[in-house]
Amino acid sequence: MIISSRIHDHFAASRLLSFCALSESGDLHYATKLFNNTQNPNLFMWNTLIRGHANSQIPEKSVFLYVQMRKLGVVPNNHTLPFLLKACSNCGYSESCKQVHTHVFKFGLELELHIVNALMRGYCVSTDLEGARQLFDEMQERNLITWTTMISGYVQNFCADEGLVLFNKMILEDFEPNGATFASVLSACADSDCLELGERIHGFIKTKNIEIGVILGTALVHMYAKNGAIMKAKTLFDKMPQRNIATWNVMICGLAGHGHAQEALTLFQELDKGQIIPNDITFVGVLSACCHAGLIIVGREIFNSMKRVYGVEPKIEHYGCMVDLLGRGGKVAEAEELIKEMTWKADVVILGALLAACKNHRNIEVAERVVRDIQALEPDNHGAYVVLAGMYAEAGRWEDVRGLRTTMRRAKLNKTPGWSKADVDN
């Protein structure tokens, strides 16, 4: 194209640019070079490069390009803003959704369905459900994407029930859901224990001959597993022609959560033989299985292999599983050591697990340190004091029970307006 000067034909150059920027086998870096060597790129080219960067490792570049484009006076269209919004979401720029919203008005694009849907999605990603819902309610026209976006927005923000209510409304308004809609709705069924609805949807999917691919299959397995229908989940899981790590995770965690620790571990080993690489979620499932079954040695081995064998850096929830596992098995000292090893500050959840272990195995010495740490994190939380007081009482240490009572009273007074710490001490 360069030799034949076709590169100067904007239309032909656009096709080349779009291949480089968007295709799986393309090269975003090369696309950028092409773009930079183009004089007066047209809107299509700007849009293509913004879109290409939106899902890249550097979505910030999309925003930068948009700003550059605006400085040159180029006016965005209905293809520009959806990808700009996607880029903002991928950057974690939550406030920028509102900024783009002002541009939607500025350029008179507020009736473009693609744009309003993308805006809604942007508000959902930045956890502004009210903002998203307001857009939804004010829309003059809605399509399948609109409904699916709003429903998934609720589900992903832990409002499964609201999502189900909206799904009902969707059906009443005669919109026909598709596989994407059902994936979200099934996730809601999993979160709010709706086995019957989940089963009805499964039946509907079958009668409508909707293809059960990886995503929908995973959503179905998750729904059954979470609702305790482990056999149904397992049968479906076994039948799936394609599975990814999420599929394995719902099955492993489902088994672990319903007392089938051994089966969860077996599944983990099968995954080990295959092409699937476990991730942090897999290990939450496997370690919690060990915890339920009291498999200290196996659990310790798996925990130690996480980083070494699988390259998965343990997070606080994995330490949490281990503290729980060790603590339940009476290895309170080892559990305390493990918490000290962590690079982060211990949170109340993990300290609570350790305190429970102290209580069950009557380890007052460690419990005193744990209670002190919990108190430092949550001064208003007196639950830990109550546990410790119970332990003192059980050991017949009444003097210490009284001491704790004084400390609690003092903490309460200290919070009372008008009183300073010095007043209390005096």
Add this chain to the structure above:
DNA sequence: CTAGGGTTAG
């Protein structure tokens, strides 16, 4: 004459 959105795991 070029192009697009929503979906699964703790």
